[in-house]
Amino acid sequence: MHPAMHCARSLFFGSVLLSLALPSGAADFPCRPCAGLRIDGGPADVAATLKRSGGLEPGSPLFVAWEISLSGETAAGTDLAAAVRESGAVPWISLVFRTPPPLAQNAERLQAELRAAAEIAAKAPAGTWFQVVWEADFSPTEYAFLLKRAAVALTGAQPEARVATLPLAAGPPVLQALYAEEVAPSGHAVALQPGAA
Numbered sequence: 001m002h003p004a005m006h007c008a009r010s011l012f013f014g015s016v017l018l019s020l021a022l023p024s025g026a027a028d029f030p031c032r033p034c035a036g037l038r039i040d041g042g043p044a045d046v047a048a049t050l051k052r053s054g055g056l057e058p059g060s061p062l063f064v065a066w067e068i069s070l071s072g073e074t075a076a077g078t079d080l081a082a083a084v085r086e087s088g089a090v091p092w093i094s095l096v097f098r099t100p101p102p103l104a105q106n107a108e109r110l111q112a113e114l115r116a117a118a119e120i121a122a123k124a125p126a127g128t129w130f131q132v133v134w135e136a137d138f139s140p141t142e143y144a145f146l147l148k149r150a151a152v153a154l155t156g157a158q159p160e161a162r163v164a165t166l167p168l169a170a171g172p173p174v175l176q177a178l179y180a181e182e183v184a185p186s187g188h189a190v191a192l193q194p195g196a197a
Helices: 003-007 044-052 080-086 103-123 140-157 172-179
Strands: 008-014 017-019 034-039 062-069 090-097 129-134 162-165 189-191
Touching: 044 062, 044 080, 062 129, 080 090, 090 103, 090 140, 103 129, 103 140, 129 140, 140 162, 140 172
Parallel strands: 034 062, 062 090, 090 129, 129 162, 162 189
Antiparallel strands: 008 034, 017 189
């Protein structure tokens, strides 16, 4: 195995994605289950390795994910999405929001992070996935507030952007609480944490 592949922190996806919207707005995955790698430090080496290997089979994409913090410099990592797409893989960028709750009372900081997210989306190739991650204790109401605003910013900057939630605890209580906040039109998929074995 190429050394770049050892950077992969974890294999992800499989059946952890659920449609967030109604069928007309649901994400259309050409693979069931889908596979992917989450990379520490950026996927440039993995993208280059995939490209050198001759690419991927059509219809069986590999998702390559990495994090970008929206606090401070965001340029690092934004140019990698095109390289990942060129390799035949699907870029999955986890955007890390750090605005503390309550979000409505920290509007200026949140707006700065939303502007940074929009700049990243504008540079990304069509079909890039953006996962809205929030580094705070989960609150369905507060997270829904963030998800709705992030989805507007991302799809406004990149109309073909795909939006996913942070990894949520599997089970009806969390999902029911989130759906009660009317988030369905705001995203394409719900990401779930791995269940207990």
